[in-house]
Amino acid sequence: xxxxxxxxxxxxxxxxxxxxxxxxxxxxxxxxxxxxxxxxxxxxxxxxxxxxxxxxxxxxxxxxxxxxxxxxxxxxxxxxxxxxxxxxxxxxxxxxxxxxxxxxxxxxxxxxxxxxxxxxxxxxxxxxxxxxxxxxxxxxxxxxxxxxxxxxxxxxxxxxxxxxxxxxxxxxxxxxxxxxxxxxxxxxxxxxxxxxxxxxxxxxxxxxxxxxxxxxxxxxxxxxxxxxxxxxxxxxxxxxxxxxxxxxxxxxxxxxxxxxxxxxxxxxxxxxxxxxxxxxxxxxxxxxxxxxxxxxxxxxxxxxxxxxxxxxxxxxxxxxxxxxxxxxxxxxxxxxxxxxxxxxxxxxxxxxxxxxxxxxxxxxxxxxxxxxxxxxxxxxxxxxxxxxxxxxxxxxxxxxxxxxxxxxxxxxxxxxxxxxxxxxxxxx
Numbered sequence: 001x002x003x004x005x006x007x008x009x010x011x012x013x014x015x016x017x018x019x020x021x022x023x024x025x026x027x028x029x030x031x032x033x034x035x036x037x038x039x040x041x042x043x044x045x046x047x048x049x050x051x052x053x054x055x056x057x058x059x060x061x062x063x064x065x066x067x068x069x070x071x072x073x074x075x076x077x078x079x080x081x082x083x084x085x086x087x088x089x090x091x092x093x094x095x096x097x098x099x100x101x102x103x104x105x106x107x108x109x110x111x112x113x114x115x116x117x118x119x120x121x122x123x124x125x126x127x128x129x130x131x132x133x134x135x136x137x138x139x140x141x142x143x144x145x146x147x148x149x150x151x152x153x154x155x156x157x158x159x160x161x162x163x164x165x166x167x168x169x170x171x172x173x174x175x176x177x178x179x180x181x182x183x184x185x186x187x188x189x190x191x192x193x194x195x196x197x198x199x200x201x202x203x204x205x206x207x208x209x210x211x212x213x214x215x216x217x218x219x220x221x222x223x224x225x226x227x228x229x230x231x232x233x234x235x236x237x238x239x240x241x242x243x244x245x246x247x248x249x250x251x252x253x254x255x256x257x258x259x260x261x262x263x264x265x266x267x268x269x270x271x272x273x274x275x276x277x278x279x280x281x282x283x284x285x286x287x288x289x290x291x292x293x294x295x296x297x298x299x300x301x302x303x304x305x306x307x308x309x310x311x312x313x314x315x316x317x318x319x320x321x322x323x324x325x326x327x328x329x330x331x332x333x334x335x336x337x338x339x340x341x342x343x344x345x346x347x348x349x350x351x352x353x354x355x356x357x358x359x360x361x362x363x364x365x366x367x368x369x370x371x372x373x374x375x376x377x378x379x380x381x382x383x384x385x386x387x388x389x390x391x392x393x394x395x396x397x398x399x400x401x402x403x404x405x406x407x408x409x410x411x412x413x414x415x416x417x418x419x420x421x422x423x424x425x426x427x428x
Contacts, residue, residue: 009037023058040411051231051408052239056089056394059230061308066315068228069093077318082223083107083166083194086390089228090162090397103163108197109190111164113171114144121172121179130176130382131260137172139253141165149247161248162393169389170194173382174201180376195220198386203374214329215373218322222366225315226384228391234258234265238392240408242399255392256385265381265388268367271303272377275336275343283335285342293352303364304347305357315362323365326372340368 004015005028014037017029027050034040043049058067066073069088076085080094087095087103095103117137124133141164142149148161171188178185178201186201189209196211199219204210229235237258242251259265278288292301306313327337344360347353370380399405 007033007037009039012037023060034411040413042413046236046410051236052399054231054395054398055092056398057228057230057391059308061306062310064309064311064314066229073225073314074318077221077224080224081194082220082227082387082390085224085227086166089390089394090159104194107163107167108188108192108194111167112188113168113175117141117144117168117172118175118185121175124179129260130180130379131256131385133176133179134172134382134385135253135256135260137176138169138256139250141168142247142249145249149249151245151247158248158397162390162397165248165252165389165393166194169386170198171201173379173386174198176382177202177375177379180379193220195223212329214325218326218369219373221319221322222369222383223387225319225362226366226387228388228394232264233261234388235392235395238396239399242396243405243408245400245407248393248396251396252389252392255388259385259388260381265384267302267363268370268384269377269380271340271364271367272336272371272380274302275339278339279335283339285339286346289343289346289350293350301343301347301358303367304353304360306361309361311357312359313361316360316365319362319365319369320360323369326369330372334371336371337368340364 003018005018007014007016014033016033019027019029021027030041041049056069058065058070060066068076068085069092071088071094076088080088083104084095084100087100117140120140121133121137124136145161145164148157148164153161167188175185184206186204186206189197189200192200192209192211193216195216196209199211199216200209231239234255238251238255241254242248246254262270278285281287288299288301291297291299292304327341344364347358347360353359366384367380370383371377375383
């Protein structure tokens with residue numbers, strides 16, 4: 001097999017190394033291209049640029065494959081839970097019983113969110129978006145834990161920060177919700193599971209905790225499915241910020257800000273907003289199916305198809321079952337959810353959607369579940385961040401533990417004005 005690619009520039013031939021990943025993915029190493037030729041490559045949005053070597057998540061969009069550390073997402077979602085998945089992403093291996101028990105105990109019992117973080121969240125203006133509150137709280141943690149906010153943490157300190165963030169993220173998320181709903185804060189209950197504790201902090205009444213196992217399982221699956229997704233926008237942002245040797249709190253806060261956008265983590269909120277729009281227009285979802293098929297109509301059906309998955313989103317197949325269980329359990333009588341189920345049924349059978357492989361994706365089903373649970377639309381992206389947190393942390397750790405780490409510094413092709421003389425103000 002050829003181990004070099006040849007590039008001809010200005011009559012000169014240059015050889016570029018070819019690199020092959022463990023799953024057959026191939027890359028051309030252009031790291032020395034500018035030094036040797038004076039040229040850079042241009043790749044808007046980095047859609048065809050590998051930014052790192054990573055052993056965390058394998059994603060094959062053409063074949064609909066997603067694996068965490070080599071384990072198919074279907075097996076992880078069926079057999080594992082969110083904390084075990086978090087351990088796997090961070091450590092690279094599944095924990096044995098004693099390792100898991102120690103890990104779970106430390107996260108649920110050894111860390112409590114500082115009271116002043118709750119107080120800080122209460123001081124935000126009433127109309128503040130929850131993602132602004134989340135970002136502020138995450139970066140503020142570096143002030144509450146200055147010993148973990150410095151450069152060059154040792155292995156023990158890195159793991160301590162990992163566990164602390166897993167604990168605090170659910171408490172921050174629940175606190176944001178309670179503050180927005182003008183409800184008193186419910187403290188963490190270490191006798192509950194991670195997801196059970198979170199649901200109790202969100203929806204409990206302050207008395208004896210009571211968590212519906214169907215809701216708990218559905219939430220756990222959602223968090224597992226969102227835990228990592230290769231080098232997406234927010235993960236790449238965490239790595240970019242981390243490459244400057246910024247601490248984990250700042251790096252994760254930056255990832256949350258990247259997730260905020262409607263083209264990324266805001267997609268499940270966009271699904272429900274679309275459904276609300278259809279409801280206000282009379283609820284005729286078939287009309288909007290036809291609008292989506294009309295190439296001259298600007299309307300886009302949110303929650304169908306995926307930027308990466310060209311066939312189907314493997315996560316959507318998994319979460320559909322949890323979605324159906326939640327709706328059946330709750331017996332929710334909500335016209336919005338009726339519209340969603342109608343869209344799903346038509347799109348799965350309509351030849352236009354089948355041929356173009358525009359199947360419902362994970363954002364479609366997660367939005368429906370969050371709506372059924374009673375979570376406000378503007379909280380959806382915060383929920384996404386809660387799930388994505390272990391992936392961000394694992395990716396940050398992989399970066400900073402790499403002896404060959406370099407600060408991220410993309411190049412550009414300048415398209416502005418050529419050199420020109422400055423003109424004094426009175427002569428302009």
